Amino acid sequence: MKPPRFDYLRPQTLAEALELLDRHGGDAAILAGGQSLMPMLNLRVAQPAVLIDINAVPELDRIGRSGDRLSLGGRARHNDVFRSAEVAQAAPLLTVALEHVAHEAIRNRGTLGGSLALADPAAELPACMVCLDAEIVAASVKGERRIPAGAFFQGLYTTTLEPNEILARVDVPAAGTDWRFGFDEVARRRGDFAMAGVAVAVREESKAVAECRISLLGVEMSPRRMEAVEMCLLDAPLGTAANIVAAQSALRDTLEPIEGSEIPPEYRIQIARELLARVIRAMAAPVSGKRTH
Amino acid sequence: MMASDEPTAEISCTVNGQPVRAHVPVRQSLVDFVRHGLGLTGSHVGCEHGVCGACHAVVDGRVVRGCLMLAVQVDGRTVTTIETDQPTAQMRALQDAFFERAALQCGFCTPGMILQASELLTRTAAPTRAEIRDALSGNYCRCTGYHAIVDAVETAAARLRDKAAA
Numbered sequence: 001m002k003p004p005r006f007d008y009l010r011p012q013t014l015a016e017a018l019e020l021l022d023r024h025g026g027d028a029a030i031l032a033g034g035q036s037l038m039p040m041l042n043l044r045v046a047q048p049a050v051l052i053d054i055n056a057v058p059e060l061d062r063i064g065r066s067g068d069r070l071s072l073g074g075r076a077r078h079n080d081v082f083r084s085a086e087v088a089q090a091a092p093l094l095t096v097a098l099e100h101v102a103h104e105a106i107r108n109r110g111t112l113g114g115s116l117a118l119a120d121p122a123a124e125l126p127a128c129m130v131c132l133d134a135e136i137v138a139a140s141v142k143g144e145r146r147i148p149a150g151a152f153f154q155g156l157y158t159t160t161l162e163p164n165e166i167l168a169r170v171d172v173p174a175a176g177t178d179w180r181f182g183f184d185e186v187a188r189r190r191g192d193f194a195m196a197g198v199a200v201a202v203r204e205e206s207k208a209v210a211e212c213r214i215s216l217l218g219v220e221m222s223p224r225r226m227e228a229v230e231m232c233l234l235d236a237p238l239g240t241a242a243n244i245v246a247a248q249s250a251l252r253d254t255l256e257p258i259e260g261s262e263i264p265p266e267y268r269i270q271i272a273r274e275l276l277a278r279v280i281r282a283m284a285a286p287v288s289g290k291r292t293h
Numbered sequence: 294m295m296a297s298d299e300p301t302a303e304i305s306c307t308v309n310g311q312p313v314r315a316h317v318p319v320r321q322s323l324v325d326f327v328r329h330g331l332g333l334t335g336s337h338v339g340c341e342h343g344v345c346g347a348c349h350a351v352v353d354g355r356v357v358r359g360c361l362m363l364a365v366q367v368d369g370r371t372v373t374t375i376e377t378d379q380p381t382a383q384m385r386a387l388q389d390a391f392f393e394r395a396a397l398q399c400g401f402c403t404p405g406m407i408l409q410a411s412e413l414l415t416r417t418a419a420p421t422r423a424e425i426r427d428a429l430s431g432n433y434c435r436c437t438g439y440h441a442i443v444d445a446v447e448t449a450a451a452r453l454r455d456k457a458a459a
């Protein structure tokens with residue numbers, strides 16, 4: 001179908017965009033990559049009166065590292081993040097996960113900020129940002145506000161962003177050499193939204209796991225740290241058989257899977273448990289070569 | 294007919310090498326604009342919500358879903374469609390290989406496939422079959438099946454490599 005009518009505004013600066021957003025608030029929608037908003041308009045599940053197109057706002061797509069922090073602009077396109085050497089070095093989890101995000105043409109337009117603001121439960125990037133302990137920077141006419149990724153996602157398609165805020169950038173702690181990351185998901189087809197996916201980060205000290213962060217996608221309404229599962233992996237070498245079994249069982253006890261969809265909750269749990277084991281084993285014994293599946 | 298209170302905008306852009314100025318409804322998609330506004334019907338309209346890839350066009354060198362971008366958003370930009378009379382070497386090699394391998398039946402998906410595969414071959418000279426399938430995962434073909442299409446992309450890649458080596 002065709003979208004309903006709307007007014008179209010294309011601010012040339014961030015200040016102008018924030019001004020317009022403040023004025024139109026809940027009647028307006030930000031148009032970033034349009035790879036989720038345009039389908040919603042075409043299917044008429046969204047009917048904003050005004051579209052504020054942020055594609056002309058300079059600097060919003062910047063990707064850069066300063067010291068121990070990698071900053072990703074809110075309008076950084078999926079494919080630019082995916083192919084960035086800086087990201088591959090400082091946040092390799094994103095590089096691996098982005099391979100699973102949609103398809104080439106959609107990654108050419110779709111943006112990091114759009115994905116995080118939308119908070120689709122099956123999206124890869126929200127779960128990754130929780131796993132990476134990233135900070136989300138929201139801008140409004142009043143200034144900037146920093147929100148830890150763990151507190152940003154509030155539920156199904158729900159975040160703490162206010163209607164007058166733009167997701168301006170995301171600050172990701174750059175990974176030291178003592179960190180390792182793992183990611184995998186199961187989708188019906190390459191690039192489809194996942195039925196379940198797992199992101200894992202571990203830091204090792206003298207061959208034992210000293211810190212661990214795990215988050216899931218596609219299983220619960222929104223991503224969060226799986227603390228009970230993380231505990232099972234601490235203070236031991238990564239990937240012992242006993243710890244994997246313990247982690248899988250903690251995962252089952254912790255998960256509150258999405259109900260009422262065509263994918264039965266029990267099935268999502270089953271995939272998540274299997275993926276968790278697979279990801280941990282692959283991290284413990286990394287094989288050369290890019291793809292193992 | 295456009296209703297008199299329909300929000301519209303003036304745009305100017307380059308389409309297949311030609312300067313274009315147009316008056317478009319702001320809610321018109323890029324694919325509807327090139328088809329109805331410019332008569333370039335090679336970009337097809339399948340699903341209108343981003344899943345099929347029939348509507349592909351190239352904007353500033355990148356393949357996009359023509360149904361998910363607005364015409365007003367190509368203001369000041371360069372658009373290329375399958376009709377371009379200056380196809381890249383990749384596009385030409387793909388067109389030949391698709392024809393020879395009969396990698397199309399109705400042809401509805403073909404322009405989108407060619408543009409997407411061309412982007413792949415520009416970036417990766419020797420893609421594996423898995424990489425070809427990944428790159429085309431967002432392009433649906435409802436009649437030919439994908440085997441012949443992957444074959445054709447492989448053949449085009451091999452020929453381009455041979456030419457580069459010669």
Ligand SMILES: Cc1cc2nc3c(=O)[nH]c(=O)nc-3n(C[C@H](O)[C@H](O)[C@H](O)COP(=O)(O)OP(=O)(O)OC[C@H]3O[C@@H](n4cnc5c(N)ncnc54)[C@H](O)[C@@H]3O)c2cc1C
Nearest residue numbers: 030032033034035036037102110111113114117123167343
């Ligand atoms: C066929 C198909 C398959 C897909 N598969 C996947 C997949 O497997 N995994 C996945 O993660 N995604 C997938 N996507 C979605 C894609 O990744 C989108 O690009 C992304 O979810 C939204 O980003 P966008 O920039 O396109 O946002 P838009 O569509 O422009 O906007 C989405 C929402 O976020 C708001 N918004 C956008 N930017 C900002 C900002 N900076 N600040 C505040 N609010 C903002 C908008 O107002 C809107 O409500 C798929 C899309 C399609 C069409």
Ligand code: FES
Nearest residue numbers: 339340341346360
């Ligand atoms: S018509 Fe655009 S993706 Fe199907």
Ligand code: FES
Nearest residue numbers: 398400402434435
């Ligand atoms: S040839 Fe008919 S859809 Fe592909």
